[in-house]
Amino acid sequence: MPFDMNLVQRGARLRRSPFFDATQRYGARGYTVYNHMLFPIAFGDLEEEYWHLVNHVTLWDVAVERQVEITGPDAFAFTNLLTPRELAHCAVGQGKYVVITDESGGIINDPVLLRLGHNHFWLALADSDVLLWAKGVALNAGLRVEIREPDVSPLQLQGPKAKDVAIALFGERVRALRYYHFFEASLDGIPLVVTRTGWTAEIGYEIYLRDGSRGDDLWERIMAAGRAHQIRPTGPSDIRRIEAGILNWGADFNLENNVYEVGLERLVDDAKRTPYIGREALARIKAAGVARKLVGIEIAGPRIEFNAVKWPVDAAGETVGRVTSAIWSPRLDRNIGYAMVSIAHAALGAALRVDVPGAGARAATVVPMPFVDPSKEIPKQ
């Protein structure tokens, strides 16, 4: 299916990242759309990019992770209302992976939250308009907050050499940076926030640009610092994130799902001291148990190519769920993925069949996640 990018670019509806010109210059092969913004998908072959990520270091434009910024005298109280995590445990300079929940416990988004000050938060968003949700909630919440989308655009620097590149850029303080913590920095006058986070389970950083006019400068500065470590720009690595058991909001789960269905119950603090949106619903769901669950699966047979249709999953001749993500792992030499299945078929070892379009039915098995255990030695290419 050919695609004429000039058609997509015709109008001004879709926003461009501050790194758009750089991604063009470095040969982005295509773009998707995420938070109303063009999002580079790949620069080369996807498996090549994957091997580069696990062996070297990659630079990835994630400006589409738009921020919602919450400030004002009641910013802490308000932000704490939006999520089941206890934000009293999040220090200034620290981040948390959180879910934003609606009144039914449905997951609106799963951002990385950064606490920049006692009453100053950013939510680095997956693909839904949390700005509108937060503004709507604030309307009658009786709390003094300001909510806006600031001029902030992250990049991901990921891979085993990411630390060396980050040290070359920001100095020795990088060594002391703990997982999900951050520092503020400046490079040639470019204002930044540097976090130890990412979407790869490799060692990695996100570099949040705070001045959209400096995108090109920042990109070239990082590429120059990474040259000695063979840095290259890539898109997202679906292979690596699925190996790591990382979920993709919109594909693997959405507003129709709750944390107990998708294995994110660690993002609910049962001991949280204050009310939050969805608390009562989540307590009910936890007590009652869920009817379906997202599980890791292996799909037997030769390499499959997943597409946008969620393949049906059968057990004993009956449809019991759908595949939400699937991919060939070149490192594990097998097809891995996730399926949302009814709870009766969610146990480890459960035998399933997946209807792969054009390839017939394939045997599948429920397996533990993550597929690649970071504590174990895994052969690299």
Add this chain to the structure above:
Amino acid sequence: MPFDMNLVQRGARLRRSPFFDATQRYGARGYTVYNHMLFPIAFGDLEEEYWHLVNHVTLWDVAVERQVEITGPDAFAFTNLLTPRELAHCAVGQGKYVVITDESGGIINDPVLLRLGHNHFWLALADSDVLLWAKGVALNAGLRVEIREPDVSPLQLQGPKAKDVAIALFGERVRALRYYHFFEASLDGIPLVVTRTGWTAEIGYEIYLRDGSRGDDLWERIMAAGRAHQIRPTGPSDIRRIEAGILNWGADFNLENNVYEVGLERLVDDAKRTPYIGREALARIKAAGVARKLVGIEIAGPRIEFNAVKWPVDAAGETVGRVTSAIWSPRLDRNIGYAMVSIAHAALGAALRVDVPGAGARAATVVPMPFVDPSKEIPKQ
């Protein structure tokens, strides 16, 4: 810039329209993304599709106009809170073009609202998550409503022969259907709502499919009824909508703009009897006057190709605004578009210069909208 659609389609994050298979079968040349869904852009040459629209009849998949459905005992009161229009003037069976406003009067979305019952509304959305906004507002509004995205997917049937095709499908009652009114219908058991609305300023209808499993059936039924009138599938016609002065949310205006800046003040009912979100802000803005305004412009010289960058607009050597949309009108034989300019340069006849990338500075003039007056005879191809 080549684009590999297989990359975009790899994951299941982007939703497919119920008409997706049909658009593939009929040769869609490409897709963009709108409300998290793939949106066919064109099937043939864009000018060819334009001429077909103004001379014959076209079928356009607008399933991306996702609905927010509002029901419950307080649905009228709640929906009336979301918009500056007085919904007491909207009868059951009637629709309204409305803006959804935030507390600052900013435009969150500009849907077509349909009133299906006293307490039953649909909002057919432009590209923002009004579902999240409405749910957020409802949280503390003290009104009994249910808010959800129903299984509803519209098609647009547009062009001078659209009425003949609609009569072939739905019978003589089509003749009595007034602009922005609708009826419920069934075709071969497919549940539908048929409105006299569209995004073209041609005679046209929207056919809202209420059962996503019947997309292919409905598409083929309409294509069969239209065969005698040379119906063909197309994407959106930016040429025709700009000729008509129709705005595109996200491109021509967004949350940063208010109705007074973009010429949509007719969507505010000053005599509205009840409070609504943004009322005080809009009253202040109206009293103070706006600092910038969206105007119609003609850009001199040969055909231009607009891209995603909003071209700078200068007057007397100073940047005074940005082009938001621009296109070559083959019927008017000139370049037309919109620019958001500071109020000092917004008067009819004001002389501007547009910086066209790769084509240098071009003279431009502020002109009345719409560019094509539907009451005047215009030569057709």
